[in-house]
Amino acid sequence: MTEKFISAAQAAERVNSGDTVCTVGMTLTGAAESVLAALEARFLDTGAPRDLTLVHAAGQSDRQRGNQHFAHPGMVRRLIGSHWGLAPRWMAMINNDEVEAFCLPQGQMVHLYAAMAAGLPGRLSKVGLGTFVDPRLEGGRMNRRTRQLPPLVEHMMFRGEEYLYYPAIPFDVLIIRGTHADEDGNLTTDEEPMALEVLPAVLAAKSRGATVIAQVKHRVARHSLHPKRVTVPGNLIDALVLCESAQHDHRQTASWAFDPALCGDLRLPNSAVPPLPLTLRKLIGRIACRYLTPGCVINLGTGIPNDVIGAIAHEEGIDDRLTITVESGIYGGWQAGGIDFGVGRNLSAMISHQDQMLYYNGVGVDITFMGAGEMDAAGNVNATRLGNTCPGAGGFIDITQNARHVVFCSSFTASGLDIACEGGQLHILQEGAVRKLVSAVGQVSYNGELARSAGQRMHFVTERAVFELRPEGPVLVEIAPGVDVQRDILAQMDFTPLIDPQLGVMDPALFQAPPLGLWRSQETAQPFNPSGETA
Structure with missing residues (x-):
């Protein structure tokens, strides 16, 4: 069997100029930092890969890391995502017309992955009607450079009702993260503090023949993972990168490298939360x-x-x-x-x-x-x-x-x-x-x-x-x-x-500082109303 474990630098070589790259995560959770940083280093050193299309369903940064590794003029030509509130470099590039930027609703993007996984050409939804995503308004185009392009989303009628049509976005490369991987590539997400949309994105990628790269925290023996713990079967993963510095590059989230309470492995006493x-x-x-x-x-x-x-x-x-x-x-x-x-x-x-x-x-x-x-x-x-x-x-x-x-x-x-x-x-x-x-x-x-x-x-x-x-x-x-x-x-x-x-x-x-006494009567649980009296 072909060895699936490769270095982060080797993984970065799997991305070609002009590719559509999808990353999975939210804030810094799920960020494959070793792989993302290697891609950034390759671009800064050689100028490649360039002119990428970067696709991401949720915001994926902590104001410093995450998908901001891609935020360099020339590295990404088109950005299709939902949120950049914690990505100041992306917001600056959008405002400066240094990238084509489309904003789509986060839920519609993860639903689109499932539609793509099923081999469908896109997804119909009422979500986004009457908002800036609607092509009759702005079509999700976030800057002057993008407004010169056709919108990605279409307005259409189906059986007498209005919908927006979100077309499939074929990936060339998908980058994900997990906790354990065995020698066959079976992947768990045990220590992640969110379940994310890992499997739908993988299935969407494989339906188009894309390369799936996964960063992992632990390499384990073949057949050592409980089958119910496997999030992605090994046959769906092409390459695995074992993180060399989990404290820095495989953190659960920005503020915690690992806290068992965040992934549900323990519970804390109620006194741990001060007012x-x-x-x-x-x-x-x-x-x-x-x-x-x-x-x-x-x-x-x-x-x-x-x-x-x-x-x-x-x-x-x-x-x-x-x-x-x-x-x-x-x-x-x-x-x-x-x-x-x-x-x-x-x-x-x-x-x-x-x-x-x-x-x-x-x-x-x-x-x-x-x-x-x-x-x-x-x-x-x-x-x-x-x-x-x-x-x-x-x-x-x-x-x-x-x-x-x-x-x-x-x-x-x-x-x-x-x-x-x-x-x-x-x-x-x-x-x-x-x-x-x-x-x-x-x-x-x-x-x-x-x-x-x-x-x-x-x-x-x-x-x-x-x-x-x-x-x-x-x-x-x-x-x-x-x-x-x-x-x-x-x-x-x-x-x-x-x-x-x-x-x-x-x-x-x-x-005033003391607790309000919401639902003051625990027997009747009546809500606290503006007059301050029991309803």
Whole structure:
């Protein structure tokens, strides 16, 4: 049998100029750093491979590593991905027109891998309709250079209904990562803190005759792996690279080389999670948490929601009475945040990235808590391109279009906002220089008109005001104690919203450090409402 184990430098030689290369991962989880760094070194030394098309379903960087190894002018000609919020070099190249850049919804990309694996020419979906992905708007094209090209996605009618058609993207090379590989190439992902979309991507690659390269942490004897632990059978893998420095090049995620709690091998005591201090981000999360109801299934998007909602639920003692999910496929537990988005400890379940997106697109969650950059008078929300920052969609479009209730979590203004919570009131110490309530959003990530026509609930939650999307548009329904409606709200907006005649004032308890007492009566588990009284 041909020896499958090769060096990282030899693996880099398997990629030719002009190839379409797909990488699997999220943040730094799943990043085959040895292989990616070897490809970068080869390009910087020889100028090859160049003019690549790089395909990736999720954001794959920690602001320094991951697929940023490809972020050099000339190395990649076309970028097809979902998210670059943690990849500053990619965002700079997109903004500087140094690469063709297409942004597609994260869930649609992993579903497309499954369609490709089945030999299908593409995938039909309603996800993306009415957003910047729709070819009638921007077609997912993220810069001037790309807008000169035809969109990848097509709008079409099928049996009298509108859909977007996502065509197959044939790979030449797929780069994945695993924990163990035996001498036949059978691969496990035991120590990974996410299940990811490894097998669907491999099957998509092999259906087109692509080369599959896998980086592994351990080489083990033939027939020594339990068959149920094998994620990818050996016949589907062409080359294996044994990582020489797992501490640096095979980390579970950016902040941890290896923590058994992240892959579910142990559980930590509840005392290991201290309460969060009452910051601006926690305050916004607290206001948003009032929409939680017993037994609800929720999703936490990156940013404020993932970083604080779960922690607040834990602090309030209600986390075991709801189901928390993240797009990576994790359920329950304590979610890591920032550059470690998508992993957690004390999880109740971990399913594949693709299966999680099937759940979001089909069943849909009761509530999704999402970050937001802008909202306009039509209720459109932009979270994908803000000035010179182009983070992209990630799972935002997949999840928000299908959730029953969308709660956007955002500061009222940005860039310099400073607040204080004293005496149960909010004090604006310094106003932010950038307005977030604008006349027209810079890019439509969430279509307010389509949400209203579908009867979807939507709230836009800030530290000082809450807006509810109603048939007539966004309506100001609640304000923080201590703020002046004219000075602190209306004067800081580019449009004049409708104001609910029964405009509410938030409970002062939100602006004080002790726990709120969400669902104060554990017997009746009634939600905490804006008046501060038991409903």
